[in-house]
Amino acid sequence: MRAAEKPEIAALPLFASMDPEQREQIFAAAFLQVFPPALKLFDTGQKPDFLHILIDGMVELFTGNGDRTTSMAIVRPVRSFILAAAYTDQPYLMSARTLTASRILMIPSPLIRDAIDNDRSLMRGAMQELAFGFRYFVRALTDMKLxxxxxxxxxxxxxxxxxxxxxxxxxxxxxxxxxxxxxxxxxxxxxxxxxxxxxxxxxxxxxxxxxxxxxxxxxxxxxxxxxxxxx
Structure with missing residues (x-):
């Protein structure tokens, strides 16, 4: 990540209140990249190497069984995906691809796990992200059933x-x-x-x-x- 990009990223809700030293360690190892539309970022079943944070653009989360696929969620800025897999070091349950040109921050999963365990502000932010994801899918399931x-x-x-x-x-x-x-x-x-x-x-x-x-x-x-x- 370039020095000029750090103030913008540091102001994001997930990072804004965390310890500056811990935040700098994350930023030193993170990548901020622009991806073109229709690019697959990861596959279902893949181990999570990174936590992805969408800064600009739009990403589709989808999954499949055999020759059938279905969209699970549309991610819009500013939101992380998929934190549950990155933190637990479990395989992704969904695939992801960009729908538009997207600017995405990629943080190595081992680093974000360690930072969450050691920084209470980041832990609170992570819990909010996980709660948002849970509530999103409860709403989607309720909508589908009712x-x-x-x-x-x-x-x-x-x-x-x-x-x-x-x-x-x-x-x-x-x-x-x-x-x-x-x-x-x-x-x-x-x-x-x-x-x-x-x-x-x-x-x-x-x-x-x-x-x-x-x-x-x-x-x-x-x-x-x-x-x-x-x-």
């Missing part, structure tokens, strides 16, 4: 609108085939779901979503004030 496919898509659109300050027109953050996989749908079902949402206040043209009636969409998708809030 909503029909069209409702899941409607709720996804509401959440994306909320991330953009209530914007009623925006582009989908990922390709439709990835979105379909993330929501547990086939591309064909996703296309039909977009058409069905026209009756609930959503118009889709290409990659652009327009919410014409937020109240109608919310009444249909039934966002939960606890499960669907960030954090």
């Amino acid at each position: 909503r029909q496919s069209v409702e899941r898509l409607g709720n996804f659109i509401l959440l994306e609108s909320g991330e953009r300050g209530g914007a009623v027109q925006f582009d989908l953050p990922v390709e439709k085939r990835i979105l379909a996989s993330l929501l547990g749908m086939t591309p064909e079902n996703l296309s039909r779901a977009f058409s069905a949402l026209a009756a609930h206040g959503v118009i889709v043209s290409g990659n652009t979503v327009q919410i014409t009636n937020t109240e109608l969409l919310a009444a249909f998708a039934r966002p939960d004030p606890f499960l669907d809030r960030p954090g």
Whole structure:
């Protein structure tokens, strides 16, 4: 990592409060790299050599069985992945690839394990990261079990609108085939779901979503004030 990059990285929530000496040891061994889109970062079953922290860009976590694959999560800045594997030194349960050009900090796993064990501030930050991951997957599983496919898509659109300050027109953050996989749908079902949402206040043209009636969409998708809030 270049000296000019250190202040930006030091200000990240995971590192901001930790001991400066310990932080400098991490930075001395870390790599900050820019990766092109569609680059696989690691595979399911691989031992974790690094903890990855996404600074800019977007990363897909996915897994598979035989010839079937499914998207598990979309990682957006600033977030680590996959801390549970890096800390326990257990094989990855998911693969990762970049969806866009992405700037990623890579910290050797043995170093981050030692630092977490010895720095209470970093330990708190690590616990927050793990808690975020746990809560994310509880929400995703609840969404999958309690909503029909069209409702899941409607709720996804509401959440994306909320991330953009209530914007009623925006582009989908990922390709439709990835979105379909993330929501547990086939591309064909996703296309039909977009058409069905026209009756609930959503118009889709290409990659652009327009919410014409937020109240109608919310009444249909039934966002939960606890499960669907960030954090």
